[in-house]
Amino acid sequence: MPEKSTEKVVTRFAPSPTGFMHVGNVRTAIYAWLWARKNNGIFILRIEDTDKEREVAGSVEHIIETLKWLGLDYDAGPDKCEPGMCYTQSERLETYKKYANILIERGFAYADLSSREEIEEFRKKAKEKKQAFLFRDYRSENKIDWKPGIPLRFKIKEPKRTIWHDAVRGELSAGPEALDDFILIKSDGYPTYNFAHIVDDIEMGITHVVRGQEFISSTPNYITVYEALDATPPVYITAPPIMGGDGNKKMGKRDGAKDVLEYRNEGYLPDAMLNFLAFLGWNPGGEKEIYTREELIKTFDIEQIQISGAKMNPEKLDWINKEHLKLLPKEEIEKNILANLPEHMRNPKIIPIIFERISKWSDVRIMVEAGELDFFFKQPEYAKEKLKEKIQYKNSSPEKITSNLKLAIKTLEEINEQNFTTENIKDSLMLIANMQESRGELLHPVRYALSGQDKSPDPFIIASILGKNETLSRLQKAI
RNA sequence: GGCUCUAUCGUCUAACGGUUAGGACGAAUCCUUCUCAAGGAUUAAAUCGCGGUUCGAUUCCGCGUAGAGUCACCA
Numbered sequence: 326m327p328e329k330s331t332e333k334v335v336t337r338f339a340p341s342p343t344g345f346m347h348v349g350n351v352r353t354a355i356y357a358w359l360w361a362r363k364n365n366g367i368f369i370l371r372i373e374d375t376d377k378e379r380e381v382a383g384s385v386e387h388i389i390e391t392l393k394w395l396g397l398d399y400d401a402g403p404d405k406c407e408p409g410m411c412y413t414q415s416e417r418l419e420t421y422k423k424y425a426n427i428l429i430e431r432g433f434a435y436a437d438l439s440s441r442e443e444i445e446e447f448r449k450k451a452k453e454k455k456q457a458f459l460f461r462d463y464r465s466e467n468k469i470d471w472k473p474g475i476p477l478r479f480k481i482k483e484p485k486r487t488i489w490h491d492a493v494r495g496e497l498s499a500g501p502e503a504l505d506d507f508i509l510i511k512s513d514g515y516p517t518y519n520f521a522h523i524v525d526d527i528e529m530g531i532t533h534v535v536r537g538q539e540f541i542s543s544t545p546n547y548i549t550v551y552e553a554l555d556a557t558p559p560v561y562i563t564a565p566p567i568m569g570g571d572g573n574k575k576m577g578k579r580d581g582a583k584d585v586l587e588y589r590n591e592g593y594l595p596d597a598m599l600n601f602l603a604f605l606g607w608n609p610g611g612e613k614e615i616y617t618r619e620e621l622i623k624t625f626d627i628e629q630i631q632i633s634g635a636k637m638n639p640e641k642l643d644w645i646n647k648e649h650l651k652l653l654p655k656e657e658i659e660k661n662i663l664a665n666l667p668e669h670m671r672n673p674k675i676i677p678i679i680f681e682r683i684s685k686w687s688d689v690r691i692m693v694e695a696g697e698l699d700f701f702f703k704q705p706e707y708a709k710e711k712l713k714e715k716i717q718y719k720n721s722s723p724e725k726i727t728s729n730l731k732l733a734i735k736t737l738e739e740i741n742e743q744n745f746t747t748e749n750i751k752d753s754l755m756l757i758a759n760m761q762e763s764r765g766e767l768l769h770p771v772r773y774a775l776s777g778q779d780k781s782p783d784p785f786i787i788a789s790i791l792g793k794n795e796t797l798s799r800l801q802k803a804i
Numbered sequence: 805g806g807c808u809c810u811a812u813c814g815u816c817u818a819a820c821g822g823u824u825a826g827g828a829c830g831a832a833u834c835c836u837u838c839u840c841a842a843g844g845a846u847u848a849a850a851u852c853g854c855g856g857u858u859c860g861a862u863u864c865c866g867c868g869u870a871g872a873g874u875c876a877c878c879a
Contacts (some may be wrong), residue, residue, distance in 0.1 A: 339879090340879090341878080343878090343879080347809070373879065374879055375878090375879080376877095376879070378878090379878065379879080423859090437877090441877080444876090444877090448875095448876095451806095451875090452805080454805095454806095455805040455806070456805075456806055456875095457805085457806045457874090457875045458806095458875060458876095459875085472855095476877050478877095494809075494810095497808080497809080498808090499807065499808060500807065500808090502806070502807060502875090503807060503808075503874090503875090505875085506875090507877095508876080508877050510877085511877040512877055513877075515877090517876090517878085517879085518878070518879045519879090521843090522879090525826065536810070537872055537873090538808095538810095538872075538874095539879085540873095540874095540879095541808065541809070541874080542807070542808055542873065542874040542875075543874075543875095551852070563809095565810085566872065566873075568871095568872085599827060604816070604817085605816070606816090608816080608817055608818075610817090610818060611818080611827090612818085612826085612827050612828075614816090614817095614827085614828055614829090625818070628864090631816095631817085632809085632810065632811095633809090633810045633811060633871095633872090634810075634871085634872065635815090635817090636815060636816080638815050638816060638829065638830085640815085640829055640830055641815075641816065641828080641829045641830080642829095644828085644829055644830090645829090697840095711864050718838070718839090750864055758838080763838080764837090765836055765838035765839080766838085767835095767838080768838035768839090769838045769839065770838095771838090772838070772839070774841090778839090778840090778842085779839060779840085780839050780840040781838095781839070781840070782840085782841085783837095783838075783839085784838080
């Protein structure tokens with residue numbers, strides 16, 4: 326159990342601006358945010374842009390947009406600077422230099438003159454000996470002053486076993502071979518992640534660090550730096566990995582292929598995404614699975630974060646999205662539907678039909694993309710060759726179909742334009758449909774005549790949306 | 805290869821060392837139904853293997869197996 330401290334909880338999400346955010350990144354952000362909000366703490370967005378080669382233009386804006394979509398509001402960040410404190414690492418170079426000099430003074434850092442070729446050579450040797458490569462085995466004892474252009478390394482004075490506590494995994498430890506002289510400041514003057522994040526976490530008063538398991542193996546190094554700086558490490562919260570959902574065996578790397586904002590574009594609700602991702606590696610117990618944003622904040626606890634990896638499950642996301650949809654007021658859904666439709670389809674008349682069959686949000690998109698809704702806007706093209714087969718209900722004869730369509734026209738003509746509603750249409754058509762051997766003998770041909778599809782919403786609602794004139798004309802044309 | 809970590813239905817997971825191992829997604833079947841959905845009901849489906857500790861292991865320990873992470877002037 327992490328020590329209960331009276332100090333205010335401060336968490337951070339610290340992405341590097343190297344592109345979009347995938348589910349793994351986002352879940353880390355969610356946990357950090359939930360923990361801060363639950364404890365009335367502070368959530369910081371920090372941009373770790375110390376690798377100028379990998380930096381991708383526009384990433385910061387993209388990250389902020391993603392957080393905004395999910396409603397992960399931050400109290401401080403690159404666009405919310407405070408006096409004397411910046412949250413973009415490239416703007417904090419002086420601070421890292423200050424800390425670097427402290428380490429040099431204390432004998433914990435040294436300038437490293439070895440060339441990349443030499444290091445490569447060392448690495449090769451280590452590999453031949455089937456050992457992990459440790460720079461400190463090859464460290465030169467010649468001391469030189471640290472100057473710009475020369476990398477600065479941390480110095481492991483005393484290789485020893487490190488034991489630490491992780492809020493999720495409990496007690497962790499690693500032998501002395503986990504400790505090595507790593508680069509603090511690169512030759513281009515930028516700090517490495519390994520150094521910068523420690524300095525920043527100290528400076529910003531971070532109390533809890535949510536991170537992926539890829540940092541476990543370098544934690545002994547971090548703890549040694551904290552010791553050298555006379556600082557206390559934060560509580561480490563190691564989230565389980567999210568595995569790829571495709572292959573059966575090779576659950577290789579993270580399922581990072583997809584930009585989380587794509588889910589927004591596919592029509593998923595932010596609260597559903599939040600719910601789904603929070604539950605990927607965390608579970609409060611009990612049988613409730615649909616949690617609102619407020620419920621998540623209230624319920625979330627780092628004690629219940631899973632240890633082992635979880636696979637992405639798109640079907641479950643669909644289901645959670647559906648359940649969240651049910652939670653929404655009707656007007657809210659209508660607004661969302663319209664916003665998600667292609668421009669030419671943004672006709673409020675289409676809403677009832679989507680409403681009637683909305684199950685998963687993405688269904689609507691699929692319907693739109695497949696052209697299944699086109700018949701609302703234009704006269705359907707009836708399949709020429711297969712017309713008989715398509716319009717036919719089971720084994721009813723062509724004569725029967727024709728007479729039924731005529732009967733439908735006659736019936737519908739009796740409803741006047743003002744009363745041409747789904748309910749009235751249903752009442753009158755059902756009346757004659759019930760007189761058939763099977764209702765389908767009448768209803769199916771009508772549905773096909775109106776939509777040009779053998780799979781569609783029911784004919785009543787279609788007719789009411791099309792209006793009396795269009796409905797009659799389509800029925801006539803089908804005959 | 806070294807170091808570190810993990811292991812319950814297909815998937816996400818629940819179970820003070822004592823349960824007929826529970827729930828959800830998905831699947832299958834049935835009901836409803838003019839089609840496709842939606843909705844309702846039912847069913848199948850798991851403690852990785854071998855030892856040990858214990859009156860009793862999903863749970864604790866060891867070994868094995870499988871998987872993951874890491875071993876950068878990347879984060």
